[in-house]
Amino acid sequence: VAQSLRRRGFQNRIAYFNHIPFPGPDVFEALPWRAELLLGLMHYDVIGFQTSRDVRNFVASLRRFVPDTRISHLGKSLVVKTAGLSAAIGCYPVSIDFDEFASAGNSATVVTAGAIAQSVGEAKVVLGVDRLDYTKGILERLTAFRVFLQTYKEWQGRVTMLQIVIPSREEIPEYKRLKVDIETLVSEINGEYSTPGWTPIRYFHRSIPRDELLGFYRAAHVALVTPLRDGMNLVAKEFCAAHADNRGVLVLSEFAGAAEELATGALLVNPNDTEAVASSLYYALTMDEAEQEQRMKLMRFTVRTYDVFHWAHSFTQEASMLAPEKPEAILRVAGD
Incomplete structure (x- = not known):
């Protein structure tokens, strides 16, 4: 979705939240289009996961299947750069009221x-x-x-x-x-x-x-x-x-x-x-x-x-801090 929007000239911040577990690289490698999927996600400005394990699995998959992936720390989040793309990766556990x-x-x-x-x-x-x-x-x-x-x-x-x-x-x-x-x-x-x-x-x-x-x-x-x-x-x-x-x-x-x-x-x-x-x-x-x-x-x-309001605030704040020159953020949630 983000890649398609970028091709159409969309410049606003786009955040993606992965609601379901992200598999480890030994499982993820079974996908024939594994690199394409990872690069597609990298078109988002912020990628959020439920747990630190999901973050580790995503980063490990990037390192294995996308060459020249570079990772640095930004506060509690990671900044991942590869193929001319950059995204902030973080753990944002969803919660309840x-x-x-x-x-x-x-x-x-x-x-x-x-x-x-x-x-x-x-x-x-x-x-x-x-x-x-x-x-x-x-x-x-x-x-x-x-x-x-x-x-x-x-x-x-x-x-x-x-x-x-x-x-x-x-x-x-x-x-x-x-x-x-x-x-x-x-x-x-x-x-x-x-x-x-x-x-x-x-x-x-x-x-x-x-x-x-x-x-x-x-x-x-x-x-x-x-x-x-x-x-x-x-x-x-x-x-x-x-x-x-x-x-x-x-x-x-x-x-x-x-x-x-x-x-x-x-x-x-x-x-x-x-x-x-x-x-x-x-x-x-x-x-x-x-x-x-x-x-x-x-x-x-x-x-x-750490209720649902904390989750929403922390995730959207990350998107706002990443690229303040962009006026708005769009959030996409994957999973059910």
């Missing part, structure tokens, strides 16, 4: 949280919230929960998992099969472990309004956020913001971009290691309130300080 999720909510929030609490009784609540996508690790998470029930038999009847799957791209055959696989696995686990007074997994396949979702967050004792790969994952940040009481535990995939910011408070796991996820879930469910409060305060401070 903290106050929106930290607020008391409305009647829907209260009713939802109350209904969940009443329906589960004394049982602890484990929550998963995901868009239907194979990268979210939903099957692996459900398998880990099954391993948890097998390993820690004393928790059977004492914990309920709420799994929300938001419909997405269901006209695509692979996503249809994924939905069937998820529902089949939920049915298998419930069939294996349910008792007349307890169902291990409650499955929701629908979009959830924000105020109702806030009720789910408030009712949950543990959030299982375990994508196989994710640019950021805002569910992790929303869960933290929603817990104004500084209670609750976040079990977070080390492959989510949010892990870089929330590592001080979250229990980080490899979502492919179902036994380790089950073990971390046990630790989360048995964690005392003092440790919960300590961990949650650290994460809420981070999410509050």
Whole structure:
């Protein structure tokens, strides 16, 4: 896009934000047009990524596939020059409106949280919230929960998992099969472990309004956020913001971009290691309130300080500082 605009004489600043993970050079080299893609991105004035790992991967790919790439430091950002092009490269983790999720909510929030609490009784609540996508690790998470029930038999009847799957791209055959696989696995686990007074997994396949979702967050004792790969994952940040009481535990995939910011408070796991996820879930469910409060305060401070407004300001400020003689900036965001 930037290259096409430049050819048409467009002189304004153009910023590009890569919302999804950028692969390492060993993966990126599989693309037959790898150099062309990298040079196309270099027509932007500012290129933003979610994590420092993404920045390292992008720079490593430039060094390997674009000759004579030169890199220097400009504050917290890098300046990359190659083939007569120059761009500032930086890490700008996207975030949420903290106050929106930290607020008391409305009647829907209260009713939802109350209904969940009443329906589960004394049982602890484990929550998963995901868009239907194979990268979210939903099957692996459900398998880990099954391993948890097998390993820690004393928790059977004492914990309920709420799994929300938001419909997405269901006209695509692979996503249809994924939905069937998820529902089949939920049915298998419930069939294996349910008792007349307890169902291990409650499955929701629908979009959830924000105020109702806030009720789910408030009712949950543990959030299982375990994508196989994710640019950021805002569910992790929303869960933290929603817990104004500084209670609750976040079990977070080390492959989510949010892990870089929330590592001080979250229990980080490899979502492919179902036994380790089950073990971390046990630790989360048995964690005392003092440790919960300590961990949650650290994460809420981070999410509050580096909210979506900080992200927007820092990214656009970088574009403004780079070329002040250009009157305006255009932002393009890649990914979903």
